[in-house]
Amino acid sequence: MTPLPSGPHGAGAPTEAAPAKLFGRxxxxxxxxxxxxxxxxxxxxxxxxxxxxxxxxxxxxxxxxxxxxxxxxxxxxxxxxxxxxxxxxxxxxxxxxxxxxxxxxxxxxxxxxxxxxxxxxxxxxxxxxxxxxxxxxxxxxxxxxxxxxxxxxxxxxxxxxxxxxxxxxxxxxxxxxxxxxxxxxxxxxxxxxxxxxVEGLTDDSARQLLATLAPFTDETTVRTTVREAGGNPLALHELATFGNGLDDAQHRHGPGQPPVGPRLRRAFRAAIDALSPAARLLTVLAAAEEHGDRLTVQRAGCATGVDDTAWEEATGAGLLRVVDNHVGFRHPVVRSAVYEGCHAALRRRAHRALAATLPDEAAERVWHLAAVAHGRDEHVATLLEQAAARARLRGAADTAARALRRAAELSATPIDASQRLAEAASAAWDAGSAATAACLLDEAERLAPGAHIARRGQGLRGVLEFARGTPELAHHYLTTDTHQVADPGTARELAAMAAHAAWSTGRGDPRAETYALLLAGEAGDRTGSPDPPAWWSDAPSAHPRQADDAGTRAGRTALPLLPPTPLGLAWGIDKPMREALRRGTPHLRRRGERARLADALARTALLDYVAGRWPDAESSATEGLRLAEEMGADHLASRCRTSLGWLAAARGDERTVAEITARTLETSLPRGVRALSAAAYWNRGLAALFQERPDEALDALVRLAEPGHGAEHPTFALLAALDTAEAAVHVGRHDLAEERARALETWARRTGAPWARAAAHVARALLPGPRAEDAFRAALDVPGVRSHPLLHARAHLFYGEWLRRCRRRIDARAQIGAAIEVFDRLGAEPLHGRARREQDLTGPPGRRGSPDTDETNQLTLQEQRVAQLAAKQLTNREIAVQLRISHRTVGHHLGNVFAKLGINTRTELSHPHACSEPR
Missing domain, CATH: 3.40.50 (Rossmann fold)
Incomplete structure (x- = not known):
């Protein structure tokens, strides 16, 4: 008995000993x-x-x-x-x-x-x-x-x-x-x-099959593979085996035309060979005509002897599907398999017939001519180059990259091929493929190195290095290539990215060099900008106050020229930046500029987080992360993860914070990307601070201003100054809190940014002094501070805690209630819980007594907390840090506890019934 062939048709390769498992059948x-x-x-x-x-x-x-x-x-x-x-x-x-x-x-x-x-x-x-x-x-x-x-x-x-x-x-x-x-x-x-x-597998069934073929595949690859396979199990097998070439194959074969493995190609060649010559040609004509235009295929077929019988045979064989004026295949993978499965001579014959039916001005005609061309053909290469220029104008960067790549293959000289490959790399980057762009750029340099690569590639080498997360190398390439590109707008974008790369390093020298380029170098002269916006500096006293000018310029600045988002936040220009992004992002979507779209989403996520639009921030960060991972842009991906980390910290999800920061630091610290390292440390510090662990929080936050540390960064040290001051006050480091308060006051005087003014007042109020209440009121009254709801709510909470310690319970309840409302709306669980506990402490005395118990023998809520911590053998100072009260107040409460419970030592507090819950 001839054994049945085992094969990849829905469950791997079944055997007699291990029956096949089918999915979705x-x-x-x-x-x-x-x-x-x-x-x-x-x-x-x-x-x-x-x-x-x-x-x-x-x-x-x-x-x-x-x-x-x-x-x-x-x-x-x-x-x-x-x-x-x-x-x-x-x-x-x-x-x-x-x-x-x-x-x-x-x-x-x-x-x-x-x-x-x-x-x-x-x-x-x-x-x-x-x-x-x-x-x-x-x-x-x-x-x-x-x-x-x-x-x-x-x-x-x-x-x-x-x-x-x-x-x-x-x-x-x-x-x-x-x-x-x-x-x-x-x-x-x-x-x-x-x-x-037998139809294709559903996406769920395809995912199940792929999990058995490649169990450790990441979600992005799974999603791409399932989409490319189109439900065909053999295609899933081959993509799982040869999936590393997916991205490159997309640019080589074209959008919507998935790569095909050898077994699928052989299977479809057999299916095509089973047809009559006329039906065979018709099927390949339909595969070669990318748009599925039935009339075009019909005209080309008539010119080559295809009749109605061939149409009936091809559709009856299950390969072709005809609906109205569209002729095509069940899924692009079938079209790819038909196209690649036929003989090369038959493909050329089909393209020649299609080209003959199209007018000279038709964009598709050049593709058919290119498919027929052999060896060097400068005429067709020029036509492809022109087609690529038109494609980029209409936002089809992937099509442009494919055209230029083919044009390079047909180029008469190595220098021509090199220039076209450099431009193809730029188009591939715009389409969202960093890997393909890097390969094309490398090939261009191999064929003919020179300044033409930076010029035709639009300074892509530095852009790629920045996307990969190597800012110092990116800064080197960007500042060099700024002088090579011909377009003034592009030169200015490269200079701005060089400044961004320098800012990412957190060091002074490369930034100073970039500022000089922006101020008086060629990029500044050629773009008609006599000096860069004030936002390109985070030095506290480099310029007089220029916040108004910065905000005005941000509102009319193109997205690539905007400062890094944290720097924009520091300057208080978040609102005009957000408006610019709101206007520009739909345009990027329409044009399919995936790289710039991912950058815009990363920026939007952080701005939405600060503005209290957390669901929007999460959506933007998640989409941006997906795009960045698909592109292979590590720096962009880390920026998106950072926004998700800040959301997780504010929501109390410390596990996510730990995962995100560990992943970020794994790449940012070795590469010297101090901006990302600082963001990760700030993220950790916030998570600990919100969970009321000030010692741990301060240990992370002080790194942002620690000379020589991998997370030292002046912008982030400034943005995190209030958090650092809060943690420092709780652990008794008033000197450090004073230093952070002065830094905020200096920055607030320079920029007038609402967040900085409010944070400076709050930091000052947290320190001991006679004017704390004036400082709290001033912080809450800063115009524009409500656009930072988390900061504003924390100011209410701090003020309420201060009022409660001053025994002004009614006033305290009003302030804490305002904070609770915002924390509840945002979903800031740790802060919401802290505010609720504070609110409990402000309740009227009668609420804390039991109707059937003498009040002198009943612990108050604060006494209960002091007793529970003392039972854990914490010192008075340690208890004071956790409860945000003085150690003398702790001693006072402990004295009351001992008296009410009739005990004399802390050891007796460990008795199970010593500290019963108060009512």
Whole structure:
């Protein structure tokens, strides 16, 4: 018995020992199981499974084979080489049971022997069909019989007719005939037989299959692979095997045309070869015409001898689908497989015919000419270059990259090829493929290094290094290439990115060099900008107050020229930045500029977090992270993760904070990206601070201003100054809190930024002094501070805590209540819980007593907390830090506790009933 082929059709490669597991084939397997069950009960049946190559027909046959262990199983895999040998399929199918041929009636046995080649008698179709039917029915008297034939399209004509005859007559006997074929049974020998078209897997089923093929694949690759495979299990197998080339293949083959592996290519070549020459050409014409324009394919077909019969054959084979004026395939992977599976000569013939039907000005014509071109063809290369320029104007950067890449292959000289590859790299970057852009740039430099690469590539080398997260190297390339590019606007963008890269390092020298470039260098002169905006400096006293000018310029500045978002926040220009992003982001989406879109989303996420639009911030950060990871842009991805980390810290999700910061620091510290390292340390500090662990918070936050530390960064030290001051006050480091308060006051005087003015007042109020209340009130009254709701709510909370310690409970409740409302709306759980506890402490005394207990013997809520911490053997100073009260107040409360409980030592507080909960 010829064994069934194991193969990648929905569940890996099944074997006798390990039956195949199918995903998403409930209806088909239920139908097969029903046929087998009916055969066991004495009733036969037939089913033809049909569909495109690789779609899962063989896996379903294997499923039936594995489920029919109690059957006599006869199987055959038809092959193309034997398609012209009469009865070759029947010979392979019946070879295991040829011993039973002699038991047939006298008239049938010789006919079947002749068909099987064991006698020289003449063959006749009808007696042979009857003989096979009799043989199977006789065998079925002992046990049910299962006949399986795969690749039915390659069965020889004689066997196909015989099986068709048999399949229509087995219903009265326990015989099941299962056939798998590429094409529609109605146009083959299986007309009239029950059939089921096998369609592609659903996305969920495809994910399940991919999990068994590549269990450790990341989500982005899973999503891309499932999309590219189009539900074809064999395509999933090949993409899982060759998936590393997905991104590059997209730019080489074009958008919407997934790469095809060798097995899928062979399978579709076999399907195409099974067609007549005219139908074969028609199928390839449809695959070569990317837009699926039926009229164009029809005109090209008519010019090459394709008639209605060819259309019927191609659609009947299940390869082509025609709907109104559109002709195409079930999924782009099928189109790719058809196109790559045919012979190269047939592809060239199809492209030549399509080019002949199109007018000279048609954009598609040049692609067909390029597909036909051999060797060097400068004329076609120039046409492709022109087509790429038009594509970039309409935002089709991926198409432009593909055109320029092909133009480079056809270029007459290495320098021409190098220039076109450099420009292709720039287009590939705009389309969101950093890996492809880097490869194209490397190839351009290999062919002909020189200044033309920076000029035609728009300074891409520095852009790529910045995206990868190597800012010092990026700064070097960007400042050099700024002088090479011809377009003044591009030069200015490169200078701005150089400044951003320098700012990311957190060091003075490279920034000073960039500022000089912006001030008086070529980029500044050529763009008509006599001096850069004030926001490019975070030095506390470099310039007089320029916040108004910065805000005005931010409102009319193009997105690539805006400062780093944290620096913009420090300057208080977040509102105009947010407006600029709101206007510009839809434009980036329409043009498909994935790299700039990811940057805009990273910026928007941080601005929305500060503005209290946390769901929007999470959405932008998540989308930006997905784009950045797909592009391979580590720096962008880390910026998006940082925003998610700040959200997690404010929401109390410390596990996410730990994961995000660890991942960020793993790459940012070795590469010297101090901005990202500082953001990670600030994130950790906030998480600890919100969870009321000031010692741990301060340990992280002081690194932002620690000379020589990998997280030292002046902008982030400034933005985190209030958090540092709060943690420092709680641990008794008033000197450090004073230093941070002065830094905020200096910055507030320079910029007038609302956040800085409010934070400076709050930091001053947290320190001991007679004017604390004036400082709190001043902080809450700063114009514009409400646009930073978390900061504003924290000011209310701090003020309320101060009022409560001053025993002004009614005033305290008002302030804390305002904070609770905001924390609740934002979802800031740790701060919300802290505010609730503070509010409890401000309740009227009568609420804390029990009606049936003497008040002198009942602990207040604050006494309860002091007692519980003292029971853990914490010192008075440690208790004071956690409860934000003085150590003398702790001593006062402990004295009350001892008196009310009638005990004398802290050890006695450990008794289970010593500190019962107050009512």
């Amino acid at each position: 409930r209806e088909e397997t239920a139908l097969l199981d029903q046929l087998l069950s009916r055969a066991r009960a004495g009733t036969g049946g037939t089913l033809v499974l049909w569909g495109e190559p690789g779609i899962g027909k063989s896996a379903l046959l294997r499923h039936a084979h594995d489920r029919a262990g109690d059957f006599l199983r006869l199987s055959h895999l038809a092959t193309r080489p034997e398609a012209d040998l009469a009865f070759a399929g029947l010979h392979a199918l019946l070879r295991p049971v040829t011993d039973h041929v002699e038991s047939l009636p006298t008239a049938q046995a010789p006919a079947l022997r002749a068909a099987l080649g064991t006698s020289g008698e003449p063959t006749n179709q009808l007696p042979i069909g009857a003989a096979v039917l009799s043989l199977l029915c006789a065998l079925a008297e002992r046990q049910p019989v299962l006949v399986l034939v795969d690749n039915g399209q390659w069965l020889d004509e004689a066997t196909a007719r015989c099986l068709g005859f048999v399949a229509r007559r087995v219903s009265a006997h326990p015989v099941v005939v299962l056939l798998a074929d590429h094409g529609d049974p109605a146009v083959r020998h299986w007309d009239g037989l029950a059939d089921a078209r």
